[in-house]
Amino acid sequence: MGCKIEEFQQEQKKRVRAVQDSMDVLNGKWKIAIISSICCYGKRRFSDILNDIDGISNRMLSKELKELEINQLVKRTVLDTQPISVQYELTEHGDTLQTIISNLTDWGVLHRKRIIG
């Protein structure tokens, strides 16, 4: 059976689907920036993240954090302070994104040098 090529194509389709699964979670203008901010500081409050990321609105931050929570990448904890503050941290699963974030950071620098400036 000359199935080698078809097998390879099936594998490739699986790989493409896997990449798209990742991108479904990471897509959007702000998600990776948010993860990057939380990841970098370990724990981070709502207003801190708002401050870390130039241009994001509280509406967007709130929405994106919710989605990240649903995808089990981020954990939300309400702290008993006055006024109430809310702490975000990466889950164990979220932590597994570190390699990707780091690669994307390096590549971003490279790309900017090469294309943008």
Next chain:
Amino acid sequence: MGCKIEEFQQEQKKRVRAVQDSMDVLNGKWKIAIISSICCYGKRRFSDILNDIDGISNRMLSKELKELEINQLVKRTVLDTQPISVQYELTEHGDTLQTIISNLTDWGVLHRKRIIG
């Protein structure tokens, strides 16, 4: 001067900007799938890519390939065949995305196991 914290924050903002530079290029429903397809086969024709990626339309593929060309990730070559065929391959710069693609593939599998199925 107690500048350590501010320095760190500046560094972090730079990192976030770098990640966003990457995402500007890779964002969208199809771009990474396209790169992944070309990268996997080395060289790939329009209709092959169309076939690799479930759900993409020729309109989208054409549009995304153009953008990837503008960003110097993909090189287009018209072949003198009948009917004419067009070959796409990654540029040197596009090749530097391989690590990221591969990481995203692995993470996608992990994530699907963990969340989706």
Next chain:
DNA sequence: AATAACAGTAACACAGAGGTAACCAAGTAA
């Protein structure tokens, strides 16, 4: 009594991302 900080939410608006379907030109096979 008024204002500020925190962590959001609600209502509305809009550009552009993405989908669908038809069409094109050149060659070629039936």
Next chain:
DNA sequence: TTACTTGGTTACCTCTGTGTTACTGTTATT
């Protein structure tokens, strides 16, 4: 003559991602 293939383009439409502004409730401060 008609139909098919390759690699697109064009027109049109829908929908969603994102932005803007204003608002909430609670506590502390002035």
